[in-house]
Amino acid sequence: MLAVYDTATGTVRPFASRVPGQVSAYVCGITPYAEAHLGHARPAVVWDVITRHLQHRGYRVTLVVNITDVDDRLIERAAATGVPVAALAEENAARYLADMRRLGVEEPTYLSRATENLEPIVTLIERLLARGAAYQAGGDVYMRVRSIPDYGALSHRRLDDLLVGVRITPNPHKADPLDFALWKGARPGEPSWPAPFGWGRPGWHIECSAMAWRYLGNWVDLHGGGVDLVFPHHENERVQTRAALDPQDGPGVGYWVHNGMVTTSGVKMSKSLGNGTALSDLIQRHGAAAVRGYLLSVHYRSPLEFSEAGMIEVARGLDRVARLWDTVKDAPPAAAPLPGELGETLFQFPMRLDAALDADFNTPAALGHLFDMVRAANSLIADGTLAAFGLARRNLLVARDALGLVLTTGGSAGPPRELASGPPAAVAALVAERTKARAAGDFTRADALRHKIQDAGWVVEDRRDGPVLRPRREA
Secondary structure, three states, X not given: OOEEEEOOOOEEEEOOOOOOOEEEEEEOOOOOOOOOEHHHHHHHHHHHHHHHHHHHOOOEEEEEEEEOOOOHHHHHHHHHHOOOHHHHHHHHHHHHHHHHHHOOOOXXXXXXXXXXXXXXXXXXXXXXXXXXXXXXXXXXXXXXXXXXXOOOOOOOXXXXXXXXXXXXXXXXXXXXXXXXXXXXXXXXXXXXEOOOOOOEEEOHHHHHHHHHHHHHOOEEEEEEEEHHHHHXXXXXXXXHHHHHOOHHHOOEEEEEEEEOOEEEOOEEOOOOOOOOOEHHHHHHHHOHHHHHHHHOOOOOOOOEEOOHHHHHHHHHHHHHHHHHHHHHOOOOOXXXXXXXXXXXXXXXXXHXXXXXXXXXXXXXXXXHHHHHHHHHHHHHHHOOOOHHHXXXXXXXXXXXXXXXXXXXXXXXXXXXXXXXXXXXXXXXXXXXHHHHHHHOOOHHHHHHHHHHHHHOOXXXXXXXXXXXXXXXXXX
16 A cells, blocks of 8 residues: 655555545745756656656646746846846756756646746735735735644644744734735836736745646645745645635645755755755766666655765666666566576566555665666576566566666666657647647646546646647556
8 A cells, every 4th residue: 555654744644645546746846046956856856756656556647846937036146147037047947857857757747837827826815815814014915824723733833933043034014923925016126917916926835825726726635845845835835725715625735745855964955055066967977867866765755965976876786777678678578486585586576666665655665676686687697597587677667667767878867768659640639629728728628638638648748839748658
């Protein structure tokens, strides 16, 4: 049984989605004010494996990942460099997404930018104002934190203790120091948009609530992000969503899933601290496969201390995997069990891999089983056991699909299957119909068509230059 650790309860719980056979997931993405480092790749790679495993277990996954393309840090960096905010965000987002493709991260169902979701953002703020959970002051709109009795439940903090030892910038307009901005009034030189409560721009927290609500509705089965987002971002997101939506509709999150930080000398890798190694440089030096394997070598909830030596060690292990693939890639299928401990290691690998990923997506255990299988296969092949060739080939394909590992040495991790030919005419017609529905704002119809496309064996990705199709990964 699949089990997932939930930050809110502090326990590993059996996983059950609200709608049987379907999973809705929202993951907080990047704020592209500078080039990405290794820490930005970790949640993307982790959630790529989570999505793969959920699909393997028979779930139809709708994954939303956001890009925060308007934010204080973006505005500050744009002012310092003389580059317009939109251009700076787009440049860094494009570089990040290119790196993700090299790492073999499949694009989410929806890659959502904050500036493309102003309508749902404004709608939620209007609801909060109407219900007295928010107020206008000094040209801004603030969330009234004390209007939510269980504020702090996710982060396990008491409301009255939050002011102790917490640095909060003084603001005479706030009714309470803990209240946070939902909408920031227009300021000279900053991007702004019209709203019923005045020109301005959205606050960070409301952006994610609005995007999750737009694409997933009132319930998210899995909500992810780095552990550094638990407070205040996810705490604030949780309470404002709850206050804006009707309780009888069940607004909420089933499981809060947070990955640990990538650290350098025990300190979080951060652009602001300047202790992050550029992701593109690491991929250039070690190869995308090694970077991806390194990110999976430690359980997602644990900190990952960056080490060049550690990455080199993972690369060596993956080279052994690639060499085995070169040996067995043309072998005929084999599925019969083999005698002895080595034979059992070879035959049982798919089941052991599934068990590891069922246990809160334990990728280091999965990699351990993979390396054990490689050693067993090499021993049996050296002894002339012909059936070992076919079993090893089967196992490496299973590992490729589950973990997104590349089976050849060097180069990009890349998608496990390339698009060899165009989609069938019927699928292309569904895509065209869905594009029209999206243009007309009928997102319910568009979502239904996307599921039809997925059921036909294809995944449609929405990009700024139009929809892109790729084959759906087999379960």
